[in-house]
Amino acid sequence: MIMPYICCFFFLSPSPLPLQTGDGCGHMVVYQDSGTLASKNYPGTYPNYTVCEKKIQIPQGKRLILKIGDLDIESQKCESSYLTVLSSSTIHGPYCGNKMPVPKEIILDTNEATIHFESGSHVSGRGFLLSYASSDHPDLITCLERANHHVKNEYSRYCPAGCRDIAGDISGNIVEGYRDTSLLCKSAIHAGIVADELGGQINVIQQKGISRYKGILANGILSQDGSLSDKRFVFTSNGCNKSLSLGDGVISNSHITASSSWEETSEIGESVQWSPDKAWLQVQGISWASNHSSHREWLEIDLGEKKRITGIRTTGSTMLKFNFYVKTFILNYKNNNSKWRTYKGILNNEEKVFQGNSNYEDVVRNNFIPPIVARYVRIIPQTWHQRIALKVELIGCQIMQGKPSQSTGVTVGKEDRTITESIPSEETSLGLKLTAIVVPVLVGLCLFLLSGICISLNVFCVHLLLLGCWKQIKQPFVRHQSTEFTISYNNEKETPQKLDLVTSDMAGNSYIF
Numbered sequence: 001m002i003m004p005y006i007c008c009f010f011f012l013s014p015s016p017l018p019l020q021t022g023d024g025c026g027h028m029v030v031y032q033d034s035g036t037l038a039s040k041n042y043p044g045t046y047p048n049y050t051v052c053e054k055k056i057q058i059p060q061g062k063r064l065i066l067k068i069g070d071l072d073i074e075s076q077k078c079e080s081s082y083l084t085v086l087s088s089s090t091i092h093g094p095y096c097g098n099k100m101p102v103p104k105e106i107i108l109d110t111n112e113a114t115i116h117f118e119s120g121s122h123v124s125g126r127g128f129l130l131s132y133a134s135s136d137h138p139d140l141i142t143c144l145e146r147a148n149h150h151v152k153n154e155y156s157r158y159c160p161a162g163c164r165d166i167a168g169d170i171s172g173n174i175v176e177g178y179r180d181t182s183l184l185c186k187s188a189i190h191a192g193i194v195a196d197e198l199g200g201q202i203n204v205i206q207q208k209g210i211s212r213y214k215g216i217l218a219n220g221i222l223s224q225d226g227s228l229s230d231k232r233f234v235f236t237s238n239g240c241n242k243s244l245s246l247g248d249g250v251i252s253n254s255h256i257t258a259s260s261s262w263e264e265t266s267e268i269g270e271s272v273q274w275s276p277d278k279a280w281l282q283v284q285g286i287s288w289a290s291n292h293s294s295h296r297e298w299l300e301i302d303l304g305e306k307k308r309i310t311g312i313r314t315t316g317s318t319m320l321k322f323n324f325y326v327k328t329f330i331l332n333y334k335n336n337n338s339k340w341r342t343y344k345g346i347l348n349n350e351e352k353v354f355q356g357n358s359n360y361e362d363v364v365r366n367n368f369i370p371p372i373v374a375r376y377v378r379i380i381p382q383t384w385h386q387r388i389a390l391k392v393e394l395i396g397c398q399i400m401q402g403k404p405s406q407s408t409g410v411t412v413g414k415e416d417r418t419i420t421e422s423i424p425s426e427e428t429s430l431g432l433k434l435t436a437i438v439v440p441v442l443v444g445l446c447l448f449l450l451s452g453i454c455i456s457l458n459v460f461c462v463h464l465l466l467l468g469c470w471k472q473i474k475q476p477f478v479r480h481q482s483t484e485f486t487i488s489y490n491n492e493k494e495t496p497q498k499l500d501l502v503t504s505d506m507a508g509n510s511y512i513f
Contacts, residue, residue: 029162171226
């Protein structure tokens, strides 16, 4: 029974055009744990006489889950146009037309499979769209699922990587919620809950609808204005999405600085300063504008202290007669006495270019996944309309000392990792928190850490060859039974190793770093 299907891969049906291996693949985003694949031109008509073959793989030891979101192939007998899923021991399909019902879910016993799509001569048909994930995510959905497909008022689902560019409207925004006809995963990317490159878990609450939904541009997706609906949905999050204040809350030249600013002479001969202090979005009136428009211009924000920054909102000049705005920008950040670092993409080590504004007045939001932990942020315009002009607002929250932050469901890639933990006092429970006891010999230990030497003492056993990644252990080093310090990890190429700091009560006479 298997041989007829295998032969199909090598059989060339009589046709005026030969099969062109690989030219039938369309939208494709794959990550280590999930992904999305579609035929060429989806949801438009797929090409004649084409093949798309793609091997997908998840980590070893996990089972592969596939969900076919859409299948529309113009073939009744699956002779020349079909979709198959091949694993090491099984062939699922062929699927086409009405010959074989398409399963809602395919669970394989292996961690890899080959998706094979082939087409002959046809007139219409969208082709296919499917999503996959590992068995860690049995609640996987496809990019095409909408909120009104679900009955429960509260539920959790897993969105695969690659849903941002799938055709389908969404209406609403993260503040007011989304119309229940909106695509779930695309809305989650728009809201900054998950990153398109990674996918992730979403938690949804359905609520009573509202009379109007306002559309905005966020994270590269433009949501539409929506009309009255019976229901809407919102996403739950860790709450780190509030407007950040600047220092003591009073805007001054010390909080926002710039490379230059424009001095305009009005129609009545008055001087108008487009200065950096006007760049904060909460300040009414004109924006900051640079004196010259070039890639050397920047706007810098000092938050007064280190904070967790999860996003940025931008707009242009806000003035009809001055149609100025920034189209794209990159972002640098740093802390006290550290070097500027460029925010980079999740799946590569290249600087991330954010999509900015398309007019002078609408507010655009971009989220940072993973978030930034910094005091200083510098925005560097890359492209602009007429003149560089900008109003900004940073989104995030305070860093909670001694409390582990809630997970966003995102695996941190090659970004900067900064960990700030509070070391409890003797009266505090040490069970679930990062804990350390700083004893007098820690001063001597520090000298060995800086030289990268592995030492073994009666009190400490130190293994310090973490790929040369130790950069900084901040003061205070005081001779108390407990204290608080900050560890900063700044290695771009390697993932951080596990760090266990235990007390003598927990480990006898040994301390493990």
